[in-house]
Every structure is written in C-alpha cells, then in structure tokens.
Amino acid sequence: MSEIKEIMFNSDRLATDEYLVNMGPQHPSTHGVLRMLVKLEGEKVLNIQPHIGYIHSGIEKMCEAISYPQIIHLTDRMDYLSAHMNNEAVALCVENALQVEVPERVKYIRTIMDELARLASHQLWWCVMGMDLGALTTFFYGLRDREMILDIFEETCGARLTVNYNLPGGVMFDIHPNFQKRVKDFITYFRKKLPEYDQLLTGNVIFRERTEGIGHLSLADAIAYGVTGPSGRASGFSNDLRKHQPYSAYPLVKFNEILDHRCDTLARYEVRMKEMHESLSIIEQLIDNIPEGDYAVKMKSVIKLPEGEFYQRVETARGEFGVYIVSDGKKNPYRVKFRSPGFSNLFALNNMAKGHKIADLVAIMSTLDLVIPDIDR
Amino acid sequence: MGFNFYDFTALTHNIHVGLVEGFSPFMATTLEWVIVGTAYLLFVALFGLLLVYAERKVCAAFQQRLGPMRVGYWGLLQTIADFIKLLMKELIMPRKADRFLYNLAPFIVIIASFLAIAVIPFAPGLQSLDFDIGLFYLTSVSSVGVIGILLAGWSSNNKYSLIGAMRSGAQILSYELSVSLSLLTMIVFAGSMQFSTIVEGQRDGWYLFTGHIPSLVAFIVFLIAGTAETNRGPFDLAEAESELTAGFHTEYSGIKFAFFFLAEYINLFIISAVAATVFLGGWMPLHFGHLEAFNHAMDVIPPLVWFFLKVFGVIFIIMWFKWTFPRLRVDQILTLEWKYLLPINLINILLMAFIVLTKFHF
Amino acid sequence: MKSFIEYIVSIFKGLWTLLIGMKVTGKYFFTPWKNVTQQYPENREKLVMFERFRGEVIMLHNENNEHSCNGCGICEINCPNGSIEIISKSILTADGKKKRIIDQHIYHLGMCTLCNLCVKACPSGALAMGQNFEHAVWDRSLLTKVLNQEGSTIAENVKEE
Numbered sequence: 034m035s036e037i038k039e040i041m042f043n044s045d046r047l048a049t050d051e052y053l054v055n056m057g058p059q060h061p062s063t064h065g066v067l068r069m070l071v072k073l074e075g076e077k078v079l080n081i082q083p084h085i086g087y088i089h090s091g092i093e094k095m096c097e098a099i100s101y102p103q104i105i106h107l108t109d110r111m112d113y114l115s116a117h118m119n120n121e122a123v124a125l126c127v128e129n130a131l132q133v134e135v136p137e138r139v140k141y142i143r144t145i146m147d148e149l150a151r152l153a154s155h156q157l158w159w160c161v162m163g164m165d166l167g168a169l170t171t172f173f174y175g176l177r178d179r180e181m182i183l184d185i186f187e188e189t190c191g192a193r194l195t196v197n198y199n200l201p202g203g204v205m206f207d208i209h210p211n212f213q214k215r216v217k218d219f220i221t222y223f224r225k226k227l228p229e230y231d232q233l234l235t236g237n238v239i240f241r242e243r244t245e246g247i248g249h250l251s252l253a254d255a256i257a258y259g260v261t262g263p264s265g266r267a268s269g270f271s272n273d274l275r276k277h278q279p280y281s282a283y284p285l286v287k288f289n290e291i292l293d294h295r296c297d298t299l300a301r302y303e304v305r306m307k308e309m310h311e312s313l314s315i316i317e318q319l320i321d322n323i324p325e326g327d328y329a330v331k332m333k334s335v336i337k338l339p340e341g342e343f344y345q346r347v348e349t350a351r352g353e354f355g356v357y358i359v360s361d362g363k364k365n366p367y368r369v370k371f372r373s374p375g376f377s378n379l380f381a382l383n384n385m386a387k388g389h390k391i392a393d394l395v396a397i398m399s400t401l402d403l404v405i406p407d408i409d410r
Numbered sequence: 411m412g413f414n415f416y417d418f419t420a421l422t423h424n425i426h427v428g429l430v431e432g433f434s435p436f437m438a439t440t441l442e443w444v445i446v447g448t449a450y451l452l453f454v455a456l457f458g459l460l461l462v463y464a465e466r467k468v469c470a471a472f473q474q475r476l477g478p479m480r481v482g483y484w485g486l487l488q489t490i491a492d493f494i495k496l497l498m499k500e501l502i503m504p505r506k507a508d509r510f511l512y513n514l515a516p517f518i519v520i521i522a523s524f525l526a527i528a529v530i531p532f533a534p535g536l537q538s539l540d541f542d543i544g545l546f547y548l549t550s551v552s553s554v555g556v557i558g559i560l561l562a563g564w565s566s567n568n569k570y571s572l573i574g575a576m577r578s579g580a581q582i583l584s585y586e587l588s589v590s591l592s593l594l595t596m597i598v599f600a601g602s603m604q605f606s607t608i609v610e611g612q613r614d615g616w617y618l619f620t621g622h623i624p625s626l627v628a629f630i631v632f633l634i635a636g637t638a639e640t641n642r643g644p645f646d647l648a649e650a651e652s653e654l655t656a657g658f659h660t661e662y663s664g665i666k667f668a669f670f671f672l673a674e675y676i677n678l679f680i681i682s683a684v685a686a687t688v689f690l691g692g693w694m695p696l697h698f699g700h701l702e703a704f705n706h707a708m709d710v711i712p713p714l715v716w717f718f719l720k721v722f723g724v725i726f727i728i729m730w731f732k733w734t735f736p737r738l739r740v741d742q743i744l745t746l747e748w749k750y751l752l753p754i755n756l757i758n759i760l761l762m763a764f765i766v767l768t769k770f771h772f
Numbered sequence: 773m774k775s776f777i778e779y780i781v782s783i784f785k786g787l788w789t790l791l792i793g794m795k796v797t798g799k800y801f802f803t804p805w806k807n808v809t810q811q812y813p814e815n816r817e818k819l820v821m822f823e824r825f826r827g828e829v830i831m832l833h834n835e836n837n838e839h840s841c842n843g844c845g846i847c848e849i850n851c852p853n854g855s856i857e858i859i860s861k862s863i864l865t866a867d868g869k870k871k872r873i874i875d876q877h878i879y880h881l882g883m884c885t886l887c888n889l890c891v892k893a894c895p896s897g898a899l900a901m902g903q904n905f906e907h908a909v910w911d912r913s914l915l916t917k918v919l920n921q922e923g924s925t926i927a928e929n930v931k932e933e
Contacts, residue, residue, distance in 0.1 A: 192826050192886065237792075239736050468801070474806060475809050476807055754783075
C-alpha cells in the first residue's frame with residue numbers, strides 16, 4: 034500500500050516515458066518483412082528507424098555470374114509489381130551499350146506493357162491503402178480489377194507477376210491475337226470503375242480527415258532524400274522520366290506529368306489516382322497504332338557488352354529505377370548496381386511521420402507504396 | 411402448459427408454477443436459475459456462431475465474394491468447425507504477464523455481455539429481468555466490459571495490447587455518453603425506463619416514426635455511438651489490424667480468444683436489440699394508427715420473428731458501416747464524440763422535451 | 773455565426789460522402805450474381821489455362837515416342853539457375869562410328885524460375901512450357917524429373933549435333 038502511495042504522490046516515479054515498439058518484421062502494415070524500430074510517446078511517433086535486409090537476396094551479386102538475358106529474369110523478383118519496367122531497364126541498358134535499334138513495334142509493346150503494369154501496381158496500392166486505413170472492402174475491389182490486367186499479362190507473356198517479357202533486342206513473344214481486344218475491354222471497364230474508387234475512398238470524409246495535412250514532405254526534403262515517383266511528384270518534384278528522358282514510345286504519346294504541391298498524404302494519394310487516368314489515356318493512344326514488324330531483332334546467341342560503364346533509368350510505378358552495368362567485355366557483367374526507388378523513398382519516412390500518431394505512420398507508409406524486395410534486393 | 415407462439419407469458423408462468431409446486435422454494439429458485447442460465451448460454455453460443463457466419467457471408471457479399479462455402483451446405487458449419495478448432499488450441503501466456511488478471515479479463519468481458527442480455531425482451535413473456543430501470547441498468551452493465559478490455563491490455567505485457575486497451579478505454583468512456591443521451595431522449599419521449607412499457611408504448615407506431623425528427627436523430631446517433639461501443643466498424647481502433655496487429659487480444663489464444671470474439675458479437679446483438687426495442691418497437695408488429703386490416707395482418711407474424719427481423723436489420727446496417735468505411739484515428743474519434751455527437755445530442759434532448767411538452771407527436 | 777453554419781454544413785457533407793460510399797458497397801451486396809469468386813478445386817475440369825502459360829518445362833514427344841532433343845546443351849547454358857542437366861551417352865551407330873546422344877534430360881522443377889529462356893534458346897524446338905500448375909508433392913525428390921520419356925528416340929529429321 035505504501036508503495037502505491039509513493040507512486041501516486043511522487044511525481045518522479047509517475048513520470049511518463051517514451052518507449053520502443055518493433056513494428057515488423059511481421060506486422061500487417063509493413064507489407065513484407067520490413068522492421069521499424071518506432072520510438073513512441075503514448076501514441077505519438079518520435080522517431081522511426083527502419084531496419085532492412087530481412088529478405089536481402091543478393092541479386093546484384095548474382096548478376097555478376099550470369100549473362101545479360103538471365104539478369105532480366107532476376108529483376109522481376111525485385112519490384113515484382115513493376116516487373117515490366119525493371120525488365121525494360123536492363124534490356125534498354127544492354128541495347129544502348131550495343132547500339133542496337135529495336136523495331137517500332139517493340140517500343141509500342143513495351144510502352145503498353147509498362148503502363149498496364151503501372152496500372153496494376155497502382156490498383157494494388159490503392160486497395161492496400163484502403164486496407165491500411167481500415168476499409169477492408171477496397172482490397173477486393175482493387176484486386177478484382179487488377180485480375181483483368183494479370184490475365185492480359187498471362188495471355189501474352191505467359192506469367193502473371195514474374196513476366197520476364199523483355200529480352201535484349203525486343204520482347205519474348207509477339208502479342209497475343211486477343212491482346213488488343215482485351216486491353217480495350219479493360220480500358221472501357223476500368224474507366225467505369227475508377228469513379229467508384231473515388232466514391233468509396235477518395236471522397237469519404239473519414240479518409241480525407243485521415244490523410245489531409247498528414248506526413249508533410251517538403252520539396253527540398255524530397256529532393257534531398259531522392260524521393261522519386263508519385264511520392265516525389267506529390268511534393269512538387271518534377272521527376273517523371275517518361276517526360277524528362279523519354280524512352281521507348283513515350284516521345285510519341287501525349288500525357289501530363291501529374292504534379293501536386295500540397296506535399297501531404299492526400300496529395301500522394303491523388304497523384305497516383307490521376308496517374309491511373311493518364312496511364313489509361315497513354316494506352317488508348319497506342320493500342321490501335323501498334324505498327325507491323327518484328328517483335329525482336331536477332332541478337333547474337335552470346336551477348337557481350339563492350340568494355341565500359343552503362344546506365345539506364347526508367348520510371349517504374351514507384352519512381353526512378355536505374356541500372357548501372359560495368360562491363361569488362363565478357364558475357365557476364367563485372368558489376369551491376371540497381372538504383373531502386375523504394376530504398377530512397379523509405380528513408381524519408383522518418384522525416385514525414387515524426388510527430389504524428391501511429392495510425393498516421395501506417396497511412397504515410399502506405400502512400401510511399403513500399404515493396405520490400407525492391408528495398409532489400 | 412399452453413404453448414402460444416404469440417405470447418410466452420403463460421408458458422413461463424406455467425413453468426414457474428410447476429417448479430414451485432413440485433419442489434421446495436429454494437430448489438425451485440435454483441432450478442429456475444439453472445434453466446434460465448442454460449437457455450441464455452445456449453442462445454449466446456448459438457447466436458454468436460450464427461452472427462459470425464452472417465458477418466462472413468455479408469462481408470463476402472459486399473466484397474463480391476462467396477464467403478465460406480466448403481464446410482457444410484454453403485459453409486453453414488464453418489463457424490462450428492472454427493469453434494472446435496479454437497477449443498483445441500493451446501492456451502499461451504506471455505512469460506511476464508500478470509497471471510491472475512490475464513486469465514480474468516476474458517471472463518469480465520463475457521460476463522458483462524451476459525448481464526446486459528438479461529433485460530432484452532425477445533417476445534411477450536420472454537424476458538428474464540423486467541424492472542423499472544431496465545434501460546439504465548443496461549447502459550451501466552454494458553460499460554463494465556471495458557474493464558475487461560483494459561485488464562487484458564494491461565496484463566498481457568505487450569505494448570500493442572496496452573495501446574489498444576488505452577484506445578478502447580478512451581473510446582468507450584466517451585461514447586457511453588452518447589449512447590446514454592440518445593437513449594435518454596427516447597426515455598423522455600416514452601416516459602419510462604422499463605422495457606415492457608417502452609414496447610407497449612409503440613403499439614400504435616414505432617417511436618422512430620412517432621417521435622418526429624428528434625427520434626430520427628437519436629436513432630442515427632445511437633447507431634454511430636453503438637457501433638463505437640462494440641469496438642466495431644470504423645471505430646475498431648482497439649484492435650486495428652493494420653496498426654496494432656490485434657490490439658488488446660493480441661496475446662490471447664484458444665478459448666480465451668474465443669471469449670473476446672464471442673463477446674464482440676454478443677455486444678453487437680445487444681446494441682442492435684436495444685436499437686430495435688427502443689426505436690423500432692421490439693417485438694411489436696408494424697402498426698399504423700387506424701389501418702385496422704393492415705394491423706391485423708401484421709399481427710399474424712409472431713412477435714419473435716418481428717424481433718429478430720428488426721435486430722438483423724440493425725445488425726446489417728452496422729455491418730454495412732464496417733465493410734465500407736475506413737477507420738478513424740484516435741483523436742478524431744474523440745473529436746467526433748465531443749464536438750459533434752454530444753452537442754447534437756444535447757440539443758436533441760431539448761427538442762424532444764419541447765415536443766413532449768407541447769404534445770406535438772402522433 | 774459563419775463558423776456555425778460551416779459546422780452544420782460539414783456534418784451534412786460528411787454524412788453525404790459516407791452515404792455515397794455505402795451506395796457503392798450496397799450496390800454490390802444486392803447484385804450477388806456478379807460475384808467474382810472462382811471455386812478452384814471444383815472448377816478444375818473447366819479450368820483452361822492460357823496457351824502461353826508457363827507451368828513447367830516439358831519435352832515434346834510425338835506419337836512414335838520421338839523427341840527432337842539432340843542433347844546439344846544450349847538449354848543448360850541458358851538456364852540462369854542450373855535447373856537443367858543433360859546426361860549424354862555414347863553409342864555405336866550402324867556404320868560403326870561412335871556417336872554421343874542424349875541419355876537423360878534432367879529438369880529440377882524445384883529450382884526453376886520458369887523464365888522461358890531454355891525454350892527460347894532451344895535450336896530444335898524440343899522444349900516447351902506445359903500448362904500444368906499443380907506441382908505439390910510430398911517428397912522433394914519428386915520435383916526432379918527426366919524430361920525425355922523412357923524408350924524415346926530422337927526424331928529423324930532433327931539435325932545431329
């Protein structure tokens with residue numbers, strides 16, 4: 034009894050204390066095996082220390098032992114939601130090193146596939162975002178619509194997620210005869226479903242309260258941390274490589290780079306929602322005009338890059354993805370480095386979530402759209 | 411023993427008389443306790459399982475899925491299979507948990523639900539406790555459950571549990587106000603806290619319709635606050651999956667987890683039953699003033715059916731909330747209560763008092 | 773006063789957005805025939821995979837139990853993870869010359885990433901991707917398969933190595 038009295042009236046012992054919570058490696062909101070050491074004061078987040086590497090698979094090292102076409106299939110496994118773009122980055126890098134010009138048809142196919150993959154990725158992000166905020170139904174609506182894109186992939190590429198569709202010098206197969214019809218069906222279908230997404234989540238008063246003004250990332254910070262992709266563009270950082278360094282068929286299409294200057298979670302959300310509309314319009318511009326021709330140029334059976342360093346970057350669904358290849362003239366690269374968008378984006382989290390509540394931390398993490406294998410590689 | 415599907419008063423009375431005649435007064439009382447207790451236990455267990463099944467099916471339909479389909483016809487036996495699985499699971503306790511409180515917590519939660527269910531009138535004569543402070547009693551015992559939740563969070567020796575429990579504490583303490591005040595509005599209108607009187611008062615029309623706007627507002631507020639009371643829907647921050655894994659019951663397994671799970675659904679039933687009784691007339695069939703033929707037609711449907719129809723209607727609305735809305739944040743939940751629901755409620759009571767005084771109701 | 777009106781308006785606006793959200797989910801609730809669930813083991817007979825679907829590597833055999841693999845080993849070189857091993861043997865041909873032909877084309881399904889590079893590289897079109905995707909087995913050793921069927925021979929029109 035006396036002890037309780039002492040605690041009650043001795044303010045030193047009643048002093049509040051901050052405490053550490055391990056979020057992850059197994060936690061529903063980290064979407065994988067990311068571990069964050071979160072310092073909390075009550076519900077308030079004081080500091081976040083991400084610990085990465087739980088599924089480090091040594092892809093960069095593995096690439097040193099295999100040939101260039103084989104590297105491509107490993108990039109599927111990094112950011113599995115942007116598999117097409119990752120594949121394309123390596124393929125473009127090799128093509129540029131060898132100064133191979135791919136047929137127009139390949140460029141068109143690659144661009145359409147990129148945008149479909151971006152749509153699929155954003156759909157998955159949307160449904161997971163809803164789920165992180167507690168609206169569980171969004172998850173199923175998003176996956177339902179994503180299924181149609183995956184079917185398109187499966188029909189043409191042979192796989193749904195790890196597509197491995199690009200090769201140096203072209204694509205693996207020609208598009209399936211049903212491809213154009215399916216894509217057009219999907220566009221008409223998804224144009225009808227997108228307003229539903231807005232009704233269910235974007236307009237919802239609870240959702241807006243949860244996201245507006247939360248997780249401010251200033252333009253200077255976004256550039257300093259290297260936050261690219263939709264997350265960076267929501268801070269007003271114009272970094273869309275499809276505009277600034279166009280590759281494949283992007284110079285031929287008209288689209289807007291979505292920029293937002295509000296810098297908060299809602300801005301990041303709306304940038305992605307608007308990007309879905311842009312992706313649809315890009316696909317619409319290309320799908321009817323795919324030129325006839327070969328789907329790949331004939332490459333040597335053993336591809337050897339000239340000695341030197343080569344870099345190619347593309348815009349994935351998460352941001353800037355770069356491939357840096359050092360070649361010593363053999364059929365294997367001497368060194369490969371991937372610049373993955375998720376890695377840079379993750380480390381801006383501390384800056385954004387400090388001072389907010391735990392629930393906001395989940396929302397902010399969700400708008401960064403993290404894919405853990407992309408971070409760990 | 412006359413069995414009448416429209417009025418159970420005779421049945422329960424006959425059982426009582428039979429017991430008193432056959433046994434000593436002490437034995438008769440004990441036997442009555444046993445019978446009533448068994449009946450409630452059976453009801454709670456079966457209805458809880460049914461509600462879990464209904465929730466899974468309803469949520470599946472909202473999400474364009476089928477839900478459980480494999481165990482039994484259309485998955486009807488799924489929840490029973492789950493329950494058996496939970497019974498057989500190992501009971502795990504964290505090493506530094508407070509042993510006594512950790513074991514006590516699930517019982518407090520489920521006992522609170524049992525206490526509250528006693529005053530619900532299922533049909534005429536099917537109500538074990540009908541006394542003059544029924545609604546008051548119900549609001550007070552239903553808030554006992556939060557003690558169990560707080561204990562569970564505290565004794566688990568887990569930070570996630572503790573955060574969940576604290577959230578739940580803050581939430582239920584605040585929303586208790588709204589539940590009570592919206593019920594108070596209806597008490598002002600009905601002039602009684604006794605359930606039987608309240609139901610009887612709705613013979614000529616449900617309070618939701620006869621009470622004009624104030625009762626409609628009270629109904630909406632009660633639905634929102636009741637959802638928050640049951641830790642459901644957009645107010646499930648005590649067990650917010652994406653933030654706190656499972657909140658206060660993170661460390662519980664097996665049958666103790668089942669207790670929390672069952673208590674949540676029984677609370678859902680209680681809130682819906684109260685809403686159905688106070689606003690929608692309980693077991694009273696749908697009556698409109700002087701439409702005699704219509705009223706007689708409605709009387710053909712037994713009261714028990716009416717009661718459960720209304721309860722399921724309210725439960726469906728609450729499930730609809732849960733499967734549509736994102737979760738609120740802890741400070742927003744308090745903002746909603748103190749800045750919106752409470753002022754609305756207070757004005758609403760004044761309005762209702764004015765209506766009652768001027769007899770401006772049907 | 774202005775802020776009070778804003779307060780009232782915000783309540784109704786908020787409720788309206790909530791109702792719109794409920795309309796979306798409600799619409800799907802009351803149209804259950806639009807459900808998208810596929811009940812997998814039940815629809816096994818009707819399930820048709822896309823022709824390009826990559827389920828496993830198979831070797832094509834014709835009706836005479838002949839395949840086109842001459843054991844050149846290009847697939848083995850092209851495989852990024854060593855899933856393919858080719859074991860060849862020497863035989864004496866009719867005219868008394870020694871010749872190396874394929875004995876076993878060993879395929880480790882457990883290591884395969886189904887990247888299609890072996891099929892793409894095969895000069896004689898002996899390999900293909902099969903549509904079977906039910907690969908679960910009780911023993912890991914069952915995942916190592918011999919692709920050329922027992923007693924099969926090389927088809928005549930295949931170019932010798």
